[in-house]
Amino acid sequence: MAPMIQAINLHHRYPNGFHALHGINVSIEAGEFVAIIGQNGSGKTTFVKHLNGLLRATEGVVNVNGTSVGKRPVSEMARIVGYCFQNPDHQIFCDTVYKEVAYGPVNLKLSPPEIEARVVEALEAVGLTDYKNSNPHDLSKGQRQRVAVAAVLSMHPSVLCIDEPTTGQDYKDGVDMLNLIDKLNQAGHTVLFITHDMPMVARFAKRLIVFREGNILLDGTTYEVFENVEVLKTTFLSPPQITHLAREYNQFYPRTVLSVKEMLDQTFELLKLKSLTGGIQ
Amino acid sequence: MNVMDYTNRNSLIHRLHPLTKMGWAVVILILSMVFTDPLYLVGVLISVVLVGLVGKVIKETLVYLTAIFFIALIVFVLQIAFRPSGPVLFTVTPESWGAFGEWFPVTEGGLRYGISMGLRMLCLVSVFPVILTTTQPRDIVMALVEKLHVPYDYAFMFTTALRFMPVIMSEVTTISEAQRSRAYAVEGWNPIRKMQAFAPIAMPIVFIAIGKADRLGLCMELRGYGNKNRTYLRQLHMTVADWVAVILLVAAVAISLWISSLGYGKIVL
Numbered sequence: 001m002a003p004m005i006q007a008i009n010l011h012h013r014y015p016n017g018f019h020a021l022h023g024i025n026v027s028i029e030a031g032e033f034v035a036i037i038g039q040n041g042s043g044k045t046t047f048v049k050h051l052n053g054l055l056r057a058t059e060g061v062v063n064v065n066g067t068s069v070g071k072r073p074v075s076e077m078a079r080i081v082g083y084c085f086q087n088p089d090h091q092i093f094c095d096t097v098y099k100e101v102a103y104g105p106v107n108l109k110l111s112p113p114e115i116e117a118r119v120v121e122a123l124e125a126v127g128l129t130d131y132k133n134s135n136p137h138d139l140s141k142g143q144r145q146r147v148a149v150a151a152v153l154s155m156h157p158s159v160l161c162i163d164e165p166t167t168g169q170d171y172k173d174g175v176d177m178l179n180l181i182d183k184l185n186q187a188g189h190t191v192l193f194i195t196h197d198m199p200m201v202a203r204f205a206k207r208l209i210v211f212r213e214g215n216i217l218l219d220g221t222t223y224e225v226f227e228n229v230e231v232l233k234t235t236f237l238s239p240p241q242i243t244h245l246a247r248e249y250n251q252f253y254p255r256t257v258l259s260v261k262e263m264l265d266q267t268f269e270l271l272k273l274k275s276l277t278g279g280i281q
Numbered sequence: 282m283n284v285m286d287y288t289n290r291n292s293l294i295h296r297l298h299p300l301t302k303m304g305w306a307v308v309i310l311i312l313s314m315v316f317t318d319p320l321y322l323v324g325v326l327i328s329v330v331l332v333g334l335v336g337k338v339i340k341e342t343l344v345y346l347t348a349i350f351f352i353a354l355i356v357f358v359l360q361i362a363f364r365p366s367g368p369v370l371f372t373v374t375p376e377s378w379g380a381f382g383e384w385f386p387v388t389e390g391g392l393r394y395g396i397s398m399g400l401r402m403l404c405l406v407s408v409f410p411v412i413l414t415t416t417q418p419r420d421i422v423m424a425l426v427e428k429l430h431v432p433y434d435y436a437f438m439f440t441t442a443l444r445f446m447p448v449i450m451s452e453v454t455t456i457s458e459a460q461r462s463r464a465y466a467v468e469g470w471n472p473i474r475k476m477q478a479f480a481p482i483a484m485p486i487v488f489i490a491i492g493k494a495d496r497l498g499l500c501m502e503l504r505g506y507g508n509k510n511r512t513y514l515r516q517l518h519m520t521v522a523d524w525v526a527v528i529l530l531v532a533a534v535a536i537s538l539w540i541s542s543l544g545y546g547k548i549v550l
Contacts, residue, residue, distance in 0.1 A: 073466065
């Protein structure tokens with residue numbers, strides 16, 4: 001089966017001449033949970049905007065669900081690839097949360113009962129059912145971000161692209177947001193999210209794609225990528241502190257550690273081993 | 282890239298005092314009012330383009346003039362329609378159309394005035410790209426406030442409005458991308474449908490613009506805006522080149538008034 005997303009030798013050059021992508025080759029299977037990281041201006045957003053046709057390849061191809069994006073209109077691609085922008089205020093324009101979430105399905109010209117069902121379902125998924133008659137501008141930033149996600153979710157896209165879902169939010173809102181995204185991933189959506197938040201990446205993403213200056217620097221499971229501390233340093237990225245701590249004691253922790261729990265697990269394994277072999281040598 | 286943005290190049294025109302350049306704009310205004318003969322107006326227009334050439338902003342000036350040319354064309358057509366004089370050259374609808382025949386007569390005077398008014402408008406607006414691309418907005422404000430004693434609030438409002446436009450335009454781009462990602466598309470020709478289709482773009486931009494203006498006001502107050510005695514980091518001075526330019530400009534006005542008093546440079550019917 002064809003991968004859900006496939007970019008072959010993807011180049012992008014902006015009208016002002018800036019060469020933002022230098023031949024990206026990447027393949028993402030259906031159901032993956034991918035974090036895209038890298039410095040500002042490294043090409044993360046430029047890459048993701050190719051998936052629903054907001055930007056067109058200068059050279060190379062992008063295939064989504066086995067067919068080329070080519071020149072298909074964004075409004076058609078929106079059925080397959082949902083794109084949630086960083087700032088929810090760039091898209092909220094209705095006076096109730098319900099109308100806001102219904103806007104996408106209305107554009108897809110679905111039947112009224114179908115629209116209603118999808119809005120109810122999307123609001124349920126983001127936990128805003130009680131707010132369906134509220135004015136979105138009265139909600140908190142975290143809640144507005146959820147409205148934005150619901151507005152994309154109600155269009156039933158196979159792929160969800162979310163640009164910096166935790167930026168500008170407190171820790172609790174950030175974790176809630178990623179728990180929601182995790183849940184959507186488990187429900188079958190292919191998820192790509194752009195972020196600068198390494199602890200969140202370590203905690204949630206299964207795969208990491210690291211961009212640097214329009215190229216893919218590293219691509220692999222979260223464990224594989226965070227092992228390459230020196231390479232990550234070249235683009236000013238660093239794994240979570242717990243990973244660094246475990247690396248300092250790598251004679252005890254041979255496997256990459258991403259969370260406190262993993263470190264504890266390895267510690268217990270180590271202690272068990274020691275007690276079997278008769279204490280510390 | 283906006284054609285009316287400041288270009289950071291090094292040229293004689295860039296180094297001139299903003300007031301000299303404003304004076305030049307006034308002189309061009311006078312010259313294009315004094316003359317009505319298309320030949321003389323073409324001369325004035327060429328002089329402006331030459332200044333653009335010396336200022337290394339010839340490309341920006343020409344791009345702008347091409348865009349404005351269509352408005353000049355409208356002026357041209359309006360003059361023909363509303364200022365007929367002299368012999369009728371031809372009519373837009375031929376005589377053979379019966380009841381609709383011989384409508385919209387084009388007169389010789391109308392044609393001449395059309396050409397002259399279109400050119401006059403081009404002359405008047407052609408100075409703007411040259412001045413705005415060779416002068417930093419903050420220098421224009423300083424010249425207005427310090428030398429011409431325009432209240433600082435108004436001068437600031439003027440430059441902020443100029444500065445806000447590109448910011449708002451980039452927000453509009455982001456908003457339209459966000460809405461297109463939700464299958465937003467303007468379809469068909471129905472004007473009411475089209476008006477409604479602007480709500481998803483217009484509403485967020487209004488909210489964002491108000492929010493931005495609010496924060497801007499706050500930041501200005503935090504940095505001491507409204508304090509009585511303003512001082513300036515940069516001082517502008519008139520140079521030798523400025524005085525030479527001023528003398529040339531005064532001479533240009535004097536000579537043109539003299540020529541015109543002798544009866545040259547006018548349309549004669």
